[in-house]
Amino acid sequence: MEHFPASAWITESAKAADQGPGNLLRVVLLVSVVGIGLVAWFLLRGYGNK
Template identity: 75%
Template sequence: MPDITALAAHPGLTEVLAVSKGDQGPGALLRTVLIVGIVGVPLVAWFLLRGYRK
């Protein structure tokens, strides 16, 4: 089993986890996911339930 400290010190992993000064965090992504969820769930429910109308 690999040593977890060696994995944490890997340069590729630290680049991915690094946050730049201009980064606003997950705000835009979280906002997009919430909007898609709020709009998407009723649309999927309508699409699935319209078959039971008859």
């Protein structure tokens, strides 16, 4: 097992954080799609009762 100094780990995590809005954008899109599906289900389920 390789041992890295703490400064190397911090540097690597800082580089990973500078990759852009990739992870945040994925989470926002996933929550939006799930939310749209739930809203559509909630609105359309009322039409089946008539």
